[in-house]
Amino acid sequence: MAILTCEDLSFAYEGRSVLESVSFSLEAGSYLCVVGENGSGKSTLIKGLLGLKAPDGGKISFGEGLKSTEIGYLPQQTQLQRDFPASVNEVVLSGCLNSLGRRLHYSKADRLRARENMERMGIEDIGEESYQALSGGQQQRVLLARALCATKKLLLLDEPVTGLDPIATGEMYNLIKLVNLCDNITVIMVSHDIHEAVRYATHILHLGHKQLFFGTAAAYKESDLARRFLGGNRI
Amino acid sequence: MTEIINMLSYHFMQRALIVGVLVSLCAALLGVSLVLKRYSMIGDGLSHVGFGALAIASALNLAPLAVAVPTVIVAAVLLLRLSRNSRVKGDAAIAIISSSALAIGVISVSLTTGMNTEVSSYMFGSILSLSRSDAVLSVLLSAAVLLLFVLFYPRIFAVTFDENFSRATGTRTGVYNTLLAVLTAVTVVLGMRMMGALLISSLIIFPALSAMRLCRSFKAVILSAAIISVLCFLAGVMASYFLETPTGASIVVANLLVFAILSLAGKRT
Numbered sequence: 118m119a120i121l122t123c124e125d126l127s128f129a130y131e132g133r134s135v136l137e138s139v140s141f142s143l144e145a146g147s148y149l150c151v152v153g154e155n156g157s158g159k160s161t162l163i164k165g166l167l168g169l170k171a172p173d174g175g176k177i178s179f180g181e182g183l184k185s186t187e188i189g190y191l192p193q194q195t196q197l198q199r200d201f202p203a204s205v206n207e208v209v210l211s212g213c214l215n216s217l218g219r220r221l222h223y224s225k226a227d228r229l230r231a232r233e234n235m236e237r238m239g240i241e242d243i244g245e246e247s248y249q250a251l252s253g254g255q256q257q258r259v260l261l262a263r264a265l266c267a268t269k270k271l272l273l274l275d276e277p278v279t280g281l282d283p284i285a286t287g288e289m290y291n292l293i294k295l296v297n298l299c300d301n302i303t304v305i306m307v308s309h310d311i312h313e314a315v316r317y318a319t320h321i322l323h324l325g326h327k328q329l330f331f332g333t334a335a336a337y338k339e340s341d342l343a344r345r346f347l348g349g350n351r352i
Numbered sequence: 353m354t355e356i357i358n359m360l361s362y363h364f365m366q367r368a369l370i371v372g373v374l375v376s377l378c379a380a381l382l383g384v385s386l387v388l389k390r391y392s393m394i395g396d397g398l399s400h401v402g403f404g405a406l407a408i409a410s411a412l413n414l415a416p417l418a419v420a421v422p423t424v425i426v427a428a429v430l431l432l433r434l435s436r437n438s439r440v441k442g443d444a445a446i447a448i449i450s451s452s453a454l455a456i457g458v459i460s461v462s463l464t465t466g467m468n469t470e471v472s473s474y475m476f477g478s479i480l481s482l483s484r485s486d487a488v489l490s491v492l493l494s495a496a497v498l499l500l501f502v503l504f505y506p507r508i509f510a511v512t513f514d515e516n517f518s519r520a521t522g523t524r525t526g527v528y529n530t531l532l533a534v535l536t537a538v539t540v541v542l543g544m545r546m547m548g549a550l551l552i553s554s555l556i557i558f559p560a561l562s563a564m565r566l567c568r569s570f571k572a573v574i575l576s577a578a579i580i581s582v583l584c585f586l587a588g589v590m591a592s593y594f595l596e597t598p599t600g601a602s603i604v605v606a607n608l609l610v611f612a613i614l615s616l617a618g619k620r621t
């Protein structure tokens with residue numbers, strides 16, 4: 118059974134359509150890369166899946182017992198404030214927000230989960246440090262740890278490596294792939310880098326105000342669309 | 353020392369100190385969230401609405417707090433809506449509402465009682481203006497503000513830090529934004545009696561800014577803002593008692609000094 122199914126989704130801002138006829142379905146454990154040019158509607162789709170933006174038409178359904186509030190989200194960087202005073206511990210722990218339920222404060226189990234996810238991301242030693250003072254790569258690992266606190270099943274990552282140096286980028290890709298393989302967490306990642314996308318992902322969704330391609334990464338490599346985008350040289 | 357004991361022997365002083373400490377605490381806690389969410393101007397707008405409400409209440413001979421608290425709460429929710437609506441410029445909306453409220457207040461004052469000491473205490477604050485029933489109500493309301501803040505602390509942090517993430521994981525962020533606005537409204541009205549409409553917003557903004565110079569984690573910023581706010585309040589009250597300066601202005605100057613010192617110290621290191 119699919120963990121996520123989209124049927125003929127469309128989105129609009131103030132009546133102006135930005136994304137149309139998106140239909141795809143994803144098995145649990147898949148790794149989907151969403152590619153497309155700037156402004157093609159990638160972030161909009163992610164916000165739609167998170168319930169932050171209501172679709173203009175169509176339907177989103179979750180399977181495998183996934184609730185829409187149990188998705189781990191790593192937002193596109195520009196959306197966070199630069200000068201916010203918060204320690205790494207505080208940021209990661211806030212990922213447990215959806216397990217509060219009727220409780221008012223975090224439990225021991227929540228704190229333990231935050232700790233474990235910090236260890237997985239290799240940031241357990243900088244828990245007391247200020248989030249804003251970290252390097253870009255460390256900040257993204259903190260946000261990934263927070264996202265992991267919020268989910269056991271599905272991660273949505275919006276351009277998680279944009280602005281990182283090559284080493285931090287490689288580390289981030291490896292961490293995401295590790296989470297996908299070892300914990301069987303389904304990953305949906307928006308990416309600029311099509312070359313890296315086809316290397317790591319199992320599936321590709323190519324957007325350009327509508328769905329241009331959906332299929333396996335292997336099939337995408339063979340498509341005319343990919344050939345045009347990859348600049349002629351086959352991978 | 354004896355002079356301080358002497359000062360504390362006045363009933364009105366005891367009342368003012370208790371209410372003042374509680375309101376300073378509320379203002380500091382809320383201030384951190386408001387400053388970080390870029391809502392600092394809302395405090396300023398609300399103080400003018402509060403002045404208008406108090407002036408009308410005094411013109412109609414109604415209980416001041418009973419009129420001002422609900423009016424300012426409604427204004428707070430309205431301002432929050434307006435500042436999130438992309439179509440109206442948020443700061444322009446606040447300016448319109450606050451100057452209109454001020455104008456209505458001034459007109460109703462000039463048509464009825466004229467500029468008396470009561471009205472001037474709304475403008476510039478007066479530690480003497482607190483009646484016994486006002487003081488009881490103030491203590492209850494500020495205790496409620498503190499309690500709600502502590503109870504919902506994890507959610508307030510999450511909504512302040514990253515509203516989208518909180519909303520995506522099922523938190524009704526609108527509820528917590530409204531809660532912040534309502535708590536701010538109550539704090540502004542209570543603080544106005546002592547600080548005055550013109551100065552209350554600095555009670556909200558200054559401790560938060562000072563604490564952000566000092567600390568790097570949210571909890572530490574909240575705690576030090578609370579401590580700075582209470583200490584500056586006490587310093588301001590002392591100064592106003594011994595030097596006979598206006599209370600509200602003295603508290604603002606104490607806050608300004610702390611902020612200046614921390615800013616300079618921060619530049620050094």
Ligand SMILES: Nc1ncnc2c1ncn2[C@@H]1O[C@H](COP(=O)(O)OP(=O)(O)O)[C@@H](O)[C@H]1O
Nearest residue numbers: 130131135153154155156157158159160161162
């Ligand atoms: N809040 C918004 N209001 C109006 N238009 C928007 C808003 N957010 C995005 N858009 C428009 O929607 C289109 C898709 O944006 P987005 O999903 O952010 O693209 P991407 O993430 O692929 O770069 C763009 O043309 C953008 O200008």
Ligand SMILES: [Mg+2]
Nearest residue numbers: 159160161193
């Ligand atoms: Mg985007």
